[in-house]
Each structure stands twice: as structure tokens, then as C-alpha cells.
Amino acid sequence: LPELPEVETLRRDLAERCLGWTLERLALSGRRTVRRHPVEALAGVEGQELVGVDRHGKFLLLHWGQGDTLVVHLRMSGQLLIRPPAAPQAPHTHAVFAFATPGGGQEWHFVDPRTFGELFLLGAPGPGGERAADGGELGHLGPDGLAVTAQQMTRALAGRRAPLKSLLVDQRVVAGIGNIYADEICFEAKLRPDRPAGRLRPAQVARLTDAIHAILRAAVLARGSSLADEQYRDVDGRVGRYQLAHRVYARAGMPCPDCGRPIDRVPFGARSAFLCRRCQR
Ligand SMILES: [Zn+2]
Secondary structure (H helix, E strand, C coil), X not given: CCCHHHHHHHHHHHHHHCCCCEEEEEEEXXXXXXXXXXXXXXXXXXXXXXXXXXXXXXXXXXXXXXXXXXXXXXXXXXXXXXXXXCCCCCCCEEEEEEXXXXXXXXXXXXXXXXXXXXXXXXXXXXXXXXXXXXXXXXCCCCCECCCCCHHHHHHHHCCCCCEHHHHHCCCCCCECCCHHHHHHHHHHCCCCCCCEHHHCCHHHHHHHHHHHHHHHHHHHHCCCCCCCCCCCCCCCCCCCCHHHHCCCCCCCCCECXXXXXXXXXXXXXXXXXXXXXXXXX
């Protein structure tokens, strides 16, 4: 977490409420928050108006009036909160965006206890003046999870011996899916997360693609998932609701919603996969 549905919730809220706001000042305090290029590279965004908010996979793209794009990657524990001017800062606030708005002023607080999250300017030179290779900083990403087609999935999985879940969470295959939604997608598609990805039949790839869309869309409608740590919060600090709809993730021993057999937890890399051994093949 956060995965595609949480970042899409953030994108929609920002696009609905913040377009047209002018960034007066960007104050950065976390040394790790900007690490791809010198902090000064971001100063050019000050004075510009927010004209668009996009997303690709788990990356949020903020477009500014003079053509700059600032990327926000929340990684494990990042939050972007809309706060009134001069509101108290939560611990681990690493960046404050101060805006001039029609209502007088607003701020965004980028809060990130684990400091894996980052901000970077698309196309800005790195510390040694180098620029990103072909395709830019986001060029490695596969198609976005909400838009990926069965044809693209067929190509990406062909010949791969890795387990299905490993490829679903590989951002080069499809962008936006992580540990939680991969398990939910495999359950929806009635496919075991540990089966070899390259051996799916065309009908199974079609079912998998439909499951990716269905699960991600349902999770966006429920404004994402917040786990027991409640680390994921929306721009107003509220938790999501999709955790209440999880059918297998973190539900070991609880009955499968389709057949009643207890959900299994199996070791998967450094983490786990949750599945129903009867419903998933
Ligand atoms: Zn079952």
C-alpha cells in the first residue's frame, strides 16, 4: 500500500478540488524526499498554476502551467493531505506546498514516516547533470492496471515461468498492482497466485484481465483500502473502505466467501499469498 486504487482516489480528489491553484512556495525538509536531483531543481515549480493531475500505476503526476510535471510516489507510507494555511504539521511532514487559492490559501502536507516516498521533476537532470534514458523516469512502467488489455497481458506473460502473482506485482508488466490487490485479483479470476504465469490459456488471460479491471474499479469506488495500521489516508485524513470487501487478503482461516473452505496463507517470496485452494486452480 498504497496501490493504484489509493493513488487514483488521491488523483480524483486533487483534480476535483485543486485545479487552478497557484503554488506560492514549496518547502522541503526531508533529505530523502527529493533524492533524484538537487532540491533546487524543484524551485521552478513555484509560481505556477496546477493545470492537471494524472496517474500512471502508483505514480501521481502533477502538471503545472509552464509545462513542468512533478511526480509524487507515495511508496510504503506516504500521504498527501490538504490542510488549511499554517495548520500544525504531523510528525514526518517532509514537504509543504503552500498555495494561493480563491478562498485565501491552502496547503498540501506530504507526510511519510518510512521515507521511502519521493518527489521528482520529470526530465530534470540528476546530481551529475545526467538526464533519464529513453522514456524518462516512468519509461519502465507497463500499461496502467485500469487500461491494460488481454492482448497486452498475453504478451507480457508469454513464456514466463515466474508465478502469476510475481508478474502481477511487477510494475513493468502492469502498473499499479501490489500485494493486496494481486491476491484479490487472483481470487476473482479463480487462478492460483503461485501457478506459472506463462501457462495460462487465452480464456484464463481474458478472465485475469477482467478481474484486474473489476477489482481495481471496485476498490477505487470504495476509496481504497486502509489496513489495521490505518497508514493509508485520503487528502482529508480519512480511511478507505475497500478493506471491508477483501475476500482473501489477510483472511487466513476465515471461510472462503464462495465455497466456505478456510482461506489459506502460503509463503510467497518474503511475504505471503492468500488463496482458496478449492476455488482457485
Ligand atoms: Zn473457495
